Amino acid sequence: MRVLIIDDQASLLESMREFFEGRGWEVSTALRGGQALEMAHSLNPSLVVLDLRLPDMDGQRVLEQLRREMPGTQVIVVTAFQDMENTICCIKLGAFDFIHKPIDINELDAALDRFAKVSVAQKSQQQPDPATFNRSSEGNSYIVGKSKSMKEVFKKIAMVSDSKVTVLIQGESGTGKELIARAIHYQGSFQKLPFMVVDCSTLVDTLTESQLFGYEKGAFTGADITRKGTLELAGEGTIFFDEIGELPLRLQSKLLRFLHEKEYARVGGSELMHSDARILAATNLDLTRMASEGHMRTDLLYRLQVVTIHVPPLRNRRSDIPLLACHFLDKISRKFNISVKTLTSGAMTQLENYSWPGNVRQLENCLTRAAVLTKASVLTNQDIMNALSETQGEFSKNVSFKTLAEVEKEHILNVLASKNGHLGEVCQTLGISRPTLRTKLRLYDYE
Ligand SMILES: Nc1ncnc2c1ncn2[C@@H]1O[C@H](COP(=O)(O)OP(=O)(O)OP(=O)(O)O)[C@@H](O)[C@H]1O
Ligand SMILES: [Mg+2]
Secondary structure, three states: OEEEEEEEOOHHHHHHHHHHHHOOOEEEEEEEEHHHHHHHHHHHOOOOEEOOOOOEEEHHHHHHHHHOOOOOOOEEEEEEEEEHHHHHHHHHHOOOOEEEEEHHHHHHHHHHHHHHHHHEEEEEEEOOOOOOOOOOOOOHHOOOOOOOOHHHHHHHHHHHHOOOOOOEEEOOOOHHHHHHHHHHHHOOOOOOOEEEEEOOOOOOOOHHHHHHHHHHHOOOOOOOOOOHHHHHHHHEEEEEEEEHHHOOOHHHHHHHHHHHEEEEEEEEEOOEEEEOOEEEEEEOOOHHHHOOOOOHHHHHHHHHOEEEEOOOOHHHHHHHHHHHHHHHHHHHHOOOOOOOOOEOHHHHHHHOOOOOHHHHHHHHHHHHHHHHHHOEEEEOOHHHHHHHHHHHHHHHHHOOOOOOHHHHHHHHHHHHHHHHOHHHHHHHHOOOOOOHHHHHHHHOOOO
């Protein structure tokens, strides 16, 4: 099989050549986009590894052209840029995978493994048309992150946003679940349709039903006109069930019926209405445990978790903290009309080392407090400490104790990250055998 590697750095091309040749590939390289497109046409490679930043043309245009003119060739995009829009844009343009610089050999190997599986599976299938990506800032859904786990989240957003598949977003409070739900809607092809939020935690039983399904005039005391419910108002758009774990059991069965049949009737009405809305749901509760304890219907859980997005707590993706801090300082300066503040390196280290029980929301609150209450343009350790001591009380209430299995998982993933994925070193540090580690990683869905 042949791979064409496109990058403007000759030294990187050489090490990539070594990597691929070592794995039995035939390798061609190009330093420029124009030259690469010509070579791709004459060589017809199975795989292209494309750097987005090229001297002569925009890497995204190269990607677009490759996907359009050579749909049988898969493209792995490599870039130094780290933001959600880039990832989503490339995946929507048809990139097979997305790897950040500096390149991690394990990540590249994992991408090649996936490539091998997909190319076997796709041999008999027709290639889908490359979708076009519509850059949209609507819905304020800009998500920041560069950690491996957030990159996985971005990929999943890109993969589900154009379909109507039901998605369950799971994560602790303040991790960004609502932001992700909005991104799925506003980055997708249904962005012009309504996005409706149903907050399951604040609704009373009877009210929820009429709010969801609407009601006919005279259905109950006070129902003097016919009203549309959220399902009807959403039309073919998205309904986001926030805090789905709080939905009372009685309503769970109604929702299940709706998800199953896509049909419902207004309260007090007999006409069956049809809905084509897409369902997203979020929770900070362990729904599987709730189901085993009888607080959640198992059949509803299965319906909801067609695709699940796990949003990791901030303490498990500390590499996102500097990026988030800069994003928030910039956002705060615009919101409160103050000049953009920066952080001393000590203050940044402090942010990176803190455990953030209230996750991203607590980080945002802490920086808002520090930025608004400090006159100086550079925030110090002390400013952060003051702001933190005020937000700590608020968020410590939310901390619940973890099970031993959760603590073990967190510890193993932390060691894995600190050893850059070298399983041998991880086993040595943890004092466990490789098969034991592999079994546990499989259990965590870690590839
Ligand atoms: N990755 C991120 N990039 C930028 N902003 C973020 C990110 N994650 C969270 N935020 C911000 O943090 C705040 C909390 O996010 P959000 O409301 O989506 O969390 P949540 O998981 O729904 O929390 P809860 O469970 O408490 O409802 C919001 O202001 C959101 O904009
Ligand atoms: Mg929320």
